[in-house]
Amino acid sequence: MTDALLTVFGLGKRFGGFVALADIELEVKKGERLGLIGPNGSGKSTLVNCLCGTLRNDTGSVRFDGRTLDGLKAHERTRLGMARSFQLPRPFGTMTLAENLRIPLLYVVQLRKAVPNVDRRCVELLDLVGLADKADHLPADLTQIEMRKLELARAMAAEPSLLIADEAMAGLSNREVDEILALLMRMNEQQGVTIVMIEHIMRAVMHFSQRLVVLVAGRKIADGDPAEIVRQDDVVAAYLGS
């Protein structure tokens, strides 16, 4: 238990009469790469929103880095080291790319330590995702994959210990998927960031994840070694029908 970064106990969320999530138990270890899969509408994004504080969970609780997060707002959780990227990129549209990255530097990193040269740090961060030459452009100029990279760069700018990447590759071509995968791998291996990846692209998930969790209809039905999980009968049934 000592090396658990994120622990979820009995988490539940209802929208009116619809049970979106029920009794979710989850543990993510420090430095782990976890894949979270499930058919459409299985509650993956709801879980992410509950973890990040965008939605309030009805039951259960979330522990992160030795603290209970219940009742904390989204920005407070980000400041504790939990970052997310959005499924559909949500850049700050009137700001340049460099300014986009400036926000988490000003509102998260600078609360922990001094950032000597914010402008240079923005460009460095853009350089990590290969967007340094577009630092003064607006997000509207970017292609789809560049937008995803910006989204990841902004999440990483907050120097998180946990990154939740919500379908960072949906709609990208094979080569682009590889590019984002390599990026996430680098963040995990070089900077020691724990990553929870939510993804539909099975090739990416299988390649990336050390462990796989499967959600179906708001319940966790499997948790373990990826290669074994995908052969499990109920997982196959959930995806392909029995």
Place this chain on the structure above:
Amino acid sequence: MRNPVFFLCLCVVAVATYGVAKFIDNAYVFFAGYVVLQYIVLSTGWNILGGYTGYVNFGTAAFFAAGAYSTVVWHKTVPDMPLPVMMLIGGAIAALLGLGTGYLTLRLRGTFFGIATLAMSVVMQTLITNWSFVGGSRGAYVVRPDATDWFGIDYIEYLFLLMLGLSVIAVGIARAIEQSRLGYGFATIRDDELAAEASGVPTLRLKLLATALSGGFMGMAGAPLPYYVTYLDPASGFSLSYAVNTIAMPLIGGTSSWLGPVIGAVLLGTLQQLATVTISSALSLLIVGVLLVVFVVAAPKGIIGWFAPRKGKPGAQP
């Protein structure tokens, strides 16, 4: 330009403005100039909420009148209180009103926020109309001294100077915000509140700060009004033209920077004053309407949008 240097430049401009007004040597210049300056403060205050955070406030009149009626109350209870103190109190009351409005309505976005602020203005007007201590629907008379103890200058000139000082402070603060951490925070609220929260921005706190600051400046702009008009009734204090002008001026000048509201207020305010003298005061709202239509078509980013350097490659969304 660093903030203290900029502030000094503003002071120089203000002194020059006063010098020119004094040189023309016509009391009416101060009378008309006061209105233009009042609109600089109003539109700069409006822009802190409307331009920086993107919450369009239709309730300018409520904040403006809150400041004005607070002065009426002090004039009746503590008539010896100096006007600058009344302005500070009026500003504080309007800031509190802004904080309350913010807390109750900031879950609303876009049009809904606009409608809520408009409704608040109507509710406030009804309350004041039924409050006989401040004159109710009959209105309140405020006896204005002819001259001040201060070098014996004319009272209208004194009001002009007060508003000039307030404009300097308002514009100075607006610009300081724009280039600060706070300004970046406000801009994230305008762009995407969810992403702002995910990037560590405490959106609710910043929105409340914006409504309070914005309301406070509008209240301070309204506080000297009773002494300026000497007769204040709810219909004129809560006039729709305040709300319309205060929205039109930043839109015409440009909402993205401190300079926009100033340009808009000087341009539109001066035009309206000229029209009032030469043609008719009824024309001023027509001018606003026509200019607004022209600018929405010709300069959607306002006048400063013509000159601001485009970000990114040519043809990019500015």
